[in-house]
Amino acid sequence: MSDRETLGAALARCGISRRALLKYSSYLATLMALPPAASSAMAEALAKARRQSVIWLSFQECTGCTESLTRSFSPTLEDLIFNLISLDYHHTLMAVSGAAAEAARLEAMKENAGKYLVVVDGSVPLGDDGAYSTIAGITNRQMLTETVEHALAVISVGTCAAFGGLPHADPNPTGAVPVSAIVTGKPVINISGCPPLPEAMAGTVSYILSFGKLPELDHLHRPKAFFGDSIHDRCYRRPFYERGMFAKSFDDDGARNGWCLYELGCKGPVTYNSCATLKWNGGTSFPIQSGHGCLGCSEPGFWDKGGFYRPLAAGTGSPGVAVGAAAIGGVAVGAASAALHRRRLHDQGGEKPK
Amino acid sequence: MTLLDAARGPVLQLALAIFAFGVAWRLSSLLLLPFARDKSLPRTGAPPAAFAALREILRRSWPQKSFGRASLFMTVNSYVFHLGLALIVFAFAPHILFIKSLFGVSWGNLPNNVIYAVAVVTVASLAAALIRRISNPVQRIISTFDDYVAWFVTLLPVLTGLAAASHLIARYETLLAIHILSVALFLAWLPFGKLMHAFLVFVTRGMTGAYLSRRGAQL
Ligand code: SF4
Numbered sequence: 001m002s003d004r005e006t007l008g009a010a011l012a013r014c015g016i017s018r019r020a021l022l023k024y025s026s027y028l029a030t031l032m033a034l035p036p037a038a039s040s041a042m043a044e045a046l047a048k049a050r051r052q053s054v055i056w057l058s059f060q061e062c063t064g065c066t067e068s069l070t071r072s073f074s075p076t077l078e079d080l081i082f083n084l085i086s087l088d089y090h091h092t093l094m095a096v097s098g099a100a101a102e103a104a105r106l107e108a109m110k111e112n113a114g115k116y117l118v119v120v121d122g123s124v125p126l127g128d129d130g131a132y133s134t135i136a137g138i139t140n141r142q143m144l145t146e147t148v149e150h151a152l153a154v155i156s157v158g159t160c161a162a163f164g165g166l167p168h169a170d171p172n173p174t175g176a177v178p179v180s181a182i183v184t185g186k187p188v189i190n191i192s193g194c195p196p197l198p199e200a201m202a203g204t205v206s207y208i209l210s211f212g213k214l215p216e217l218d219h220l221h222r223p224k225a226f227f228g229d230s231i232h233d234r235c236y237r238r239p240f241y242e243r244g245m246f247a248k249s250f251d252d253d254g255a256r257n258g259w260c261l262y263e264l265g266c267k268g269p270v271t272y273n274s275c276a277t278l279k280w281n282g283g284t285s286f287p288i289q290s291g292h293g294c295l296g297c298s299e300p301g302f303w304d305k306g307g308f309y310r311p312l313a314a315g316t317g318s319p320g321v322a323v324g325a326a327a328i329g330g331v332a333v334g335a336a337s338a339a340l341h342r343r344r345l346h347d348q349g350g351e352k353p354k
Numbered sequence: 355m356t357l358l359d360a361a362r363g364p365v366l367q368l369a370l371a372i373f374a375f376g377v378a379w380r381l382s383s384l385l386l387l388p389f390a391r392d393k394s395l396p397r398t399g400a401p402p403a404a405f406a407a408l409r410e411i412l413r414r415s416w417p418q419k420s421f422g423r424a425s426l427f428m429t430v431n432s433y434v435f436h437l438g439l440a441l442i443v444f445a446f447a448p449h450i451l452f453i454k455s456l457f458g459v460s461w462g463n464l465p466n467n468v469i470y471a472v473a474v475v476t477v478a479s480l481a482a483a484l485i486r487r488i489s490n491p492v493q494r495i496i497s498t499f500d501d502y503v504a505w506f507v508t509l510l511p512v513l514t515g516l517a518a519a520s521h522l523i524a525r526y527e528t529l530l531a532i533h534i535l536s537v538a539l540f541l542a543w544l545p546f547g548k549l550m551h552a553f554l555v556f557v558t559r560g561m562t563g564a565y566l567s568r569r570g571a572q573l
Contacts, residue, residue, distance in 0.1 A: 314455030
């Protein structure tokens with residue numbers, strides 16, 4: 001497909017009918033809770049749109065985000081995403097390598113200045129002058145800064161890019177930071193998750209292409225359509241939570257009967273994502289349905305919240321030593337004040353202290 | 355660090371340390387005081403000290419006829435919010451998990467909705483206690499700043515807990531953080547004010563009973 005060709009024409013050429021595009025648009029519109037009229041408007045706009053130039057930068061990451069997107073259940077969804085965009089640079093997916101790959105990035109930046117989207121997965125290491133991750137001889141920070149300069153917007157895909165993720169976890173040996181710590185003056189959309197839901201990615205790109213603006217974002221710059229509700233709010237085990245019926249271990253009767261996983265460390269009440277409604281692998285299941293509590297992977301600092309199996313109600317630290325020392329200190333002060341009192345009594349009694 | 359991280363981590367630890375220090379200090383400074391031997395002869399017919407102590411503990415746990423209906427409301431209302439608080443603290447699953455994380459012991463819980471209902475009744479009962487304190491001239495005069503602080507730091511965790519459970523006003527994680535912070539405030543204040551009665555109520559009542567009974571006071 002040439003970049004001048006409209007998406008509608010290109011999709012038709014690939015055998016994807018207008019009806020399929022409408023179906024796809026209404027699916028995305030429903031996911032994003034857009035008004036009914038929006039789905040046909042979306043389909044119209046998508047059909048007329050030119051392919052969106054996308055430069056995908058992968059920094060300190062595990063490629064899970066790309067895996068999530070490219071191995072999404074529905075070939076239609078995956079195909080459509082890649083038909084919607086002109087993926088001009090992506091280490092993992094592009095055929096060329098080395099200087100040719102870098103040339104493709106620079107060319108896309110020049111040709112689509114002010115119009116291309118930068119998608120980033122992975123955090124950016126700042127420690128030791130960024131030496132922990134370099135591509136084509138330049139640090140991730142340098143590459144990000146020069147690539148976003150003329151970008152329309154930046155999409156941080158995955159928790160590493162959005163909030164620092166695993167590389168940022170204590171003690172953060174590489175000095176990893178999220179994309180938003182470096183990119184200023186450009187809109188940054190965070191599609192967090194480890195990995196993120198492919199629908200959130202596809203929906204966000206489609207929305208920008210269709211309406212020419214960013215979707216509504218929450219305080220952490222995540223699209224509200226996908227991150228508006230907590231997992232707990234949409235969890236099918238919620239009635240068990242309310243009834244106080246909790247699995248106490250991963251193989252007790254409660255676990256077998258699908259009771260709430262709160263006691264086993266589920267972070268669903270403080271995690272915002274669409275896993276409980278969209279689910280994974282084409283709506284087959286999601287972690288809680290598979291019997292494991294939510295890890296809270298779409299939230300900042302999820303590796304450092306006191307342990308995946310520690311209930312939310314428990315504190316994150318181990319107060320034993322501090323509390324024990326405080327109690328001993330209290331007894332010492334109390335004993336000293338009692339001793340002083342004894343001494344005063346003794347003095348008042350006229351006897352000389354021994 | 356988010357507000358919730360701070361509340362679940364350092365703030366809670368600090369509050370627990372202050373609580374442990376305060377309780378240990380108050381109890382040791384009291385219990386290690388010289389125990390003055392009572393050299394007076396006990397009144398004829400005075401019961402043994404332990405019996406008198408126990409009798410006084412029980413007697414003060416029941417409305418006194420001599421005070422008529424005036425004390426009836428106070429006693430019943432006090433039972434309502436004390437039992438309510440006990441159920442909220444010891445029968446709500448997340449609270450049991452909190453206790454388990456500290457002491458390693460746990461027990462069965464009540465359904466959340468039952469606890470929510472108990473919490474609403476407790477809030478109403480605490481509100482009634484405050485109204486009574488303000489509207490009753492005698493109680494108002496003998497009330498100190500500490501009484502109002504004790505009331506406030508007790509009510510706050512119940513209110514914020516209810517708000518968190520019902521996801522009212524703000525996002526759940528913010529409400530949960532505020533709830534934990536209010537619990538931290540309660541813990542940090544408890545040893546230093548009248549809330550210390552949680553540990554001393556039976557000690558003081560027993561001592562008073564034994565002391566007065568030996569002198570023949572008709573309690
Ligand atoms: S399993 Fe997790 S998300 Fe589901 S109801 Fe229980 S605590 Fe909430």
